Amino acid sequence: MWARDEGQVTDQPQVTDQPLVPGQTPDVTRSDIIVCRDVHKWFGQLHVLRGIDLTVKSGEVIVIFGPSGSGKSTFIRTINRLEEHQRGDIFVDGIELTSDIRNIAAIRSEIGMVFQSFNLFPHLTALQNVTLGPIRVRRWPRAKADQKAMELLERVGIPEQAHKHPAQLSGGQQQRVAIARALAMQPKIMLFDEPTSALDPEMINEVLEVMRELAGSGMTMLCVSHEMGFARAVADRMVFIDEGVIVEQGPPSQIFGAPEQERTKQFLSQILH
């Protein structure tokens, strides 16, 4: 629980007893931190998300996998509004994701995101990358932000790189700084969009190690990833997306041991050898 203040948990909107939308089944409970209902998304004429329903419980670790172009990245990017969904509802921690800029800001402040290509700010040092959000968005004094950032950099194992610029770091180190940057905003949810796909093989593990530890700390995580070893070890649930819909989901034991759908079986046989 090191990534958030204790007090924040009690600030959650009370959604336990009331349905989120009047008239709908009150099956949404306080522990459902993300609720997606019938989410659709088009890029121009292209129908990329074709009705995704997914409910994520607080503290759950979910690994999303599927063929390239299946919409899995697009889907997690709709959750913090990097992509706008055009139909359906998304609720994050009881807040409905609408076009209202205040809603978007509120939701983004609950969600940290890690990208495939790191997207660190190249003109800032590792430390400044981590403190930018806390200082500018949370309005923390610099000393407090620096201290917290150093704690996080220690947590991801690279405190000695704090004053280097991203160009001076290896891919694995950059991705770990990116994770620290996301955690600095004390999110309740972390989204990982293929965090190890751009890494050289010998650096994948150092990033997965950090993610594994994060999962162990109780963070709610949605990871788009094809690291099946990681999924098997850490995921509470695996979600297979193909052609914009969730084809199958279940615990790793089921997905790896006895997948129900032919497509899941086929895809897994292609990536597991």
Next chain:
Amino acid sequence: MSADVELRAGGLPPPPDTVGPSAWLRQNLFGSWPSTIFTVVLGALLAMLAALVIQWVLNARWGVVTDNLRLLLIGQYPFEEAWRVWLALVLLSVLAGLASAIGGGAIRTLANWLAAGQAMLGLLALGSGLGLHVAGALLVNATLVWLAFFVGLRWPVSRRHLTLATLVYVPVAVVLLQGVGGTPLSVVPTRFWGGLLLTFLLAIAGILLSFPFGVVLALGRRSNLPAIRLMSTAYIEVVRGVPLVTILFMAAIMLPLFLPGEVRIDAVVRAVGGITLFSAAYVAENVRGGLQAIPAGQLEASDAIGLNAFQRNVYVVLPQALRAVIPANVGLFISLLKDTTLVAIAGGGLLELLGIGNAVLANPQWAGARLEIYAFITVVFFVLCYAMSQASYRLEAQMGVGKR
């Protein structure tokens, strides 16, 4: 085995005929028969040209420069009030010295050139009828830059204080030069300002004002709001379609005709306004190029950590975009400096360096010294532009352009 490895680590020495000056000469100047002929012919031509130039320099009537040095430096600024100009320069020199002690290579380069430039003008003043105190003031100023530099190294001034001092300096310098009515600091109307002083003021004011305006225009052109985007685009395209001399002519001649009689805008302010409005459109296009070079992932990362649009621009987008366009912008500011000479052509009574030069030539005594005065003006502009481009190379290196 280990000796073998060691030898390989140290490497073998290069063959003797591939290094050293003689090898360089052979490779680059006398590599083949055609190359040798080219080298000899070109060398002879260059030597002849150099001889001609030196001969001209030795026989030129440099009196046109030394006798008119006061006009060339400060125009018709009253000589008994000229101490204010030197005092403004003293303050600038101290500021530059202190800044170069804590700042990077670019500021240091500019400060060095400020010192060197004042030293050169001081030496020139020594050989003219300007009086020892002017030469002394300029030479003392030059040493002040370095003195302040060493003081700043010993007792560093914080960046914040220095920025504040610079912000205070600008109005102080303007008040000092212009004076205040009813005080011992008598008013010197801007129509008396001229020469290098005016060139300097026009260029610095133009650069300082057009840069932020241009950045705002560039952001406006990429705004999500159609009205702002349209207005910015229209402004940029219209201004870029008009020659600067036209804008300066409008500012100098037409504007006063259209304004009601009681509204008078100072001629220098009008010229600065014209230069700024013109230059901002070009700054905007440069900056737009830098903005387009920012990868979409940078914007997504800013959004994801919760920065709003303003913060995203200030802390993520602009720092990267602006450093990517430093070379282009310095090039632009160098042409702005040279374009200040158009103020003399547009009329309106402002005589900057070139204008003063032309005015001097109108004096029958110096009618034949056209080449000498233009040569002097050329050298002054060259030094100013060269200093700027040197500073920009330093700035690029400092900000790590090209490495992400």
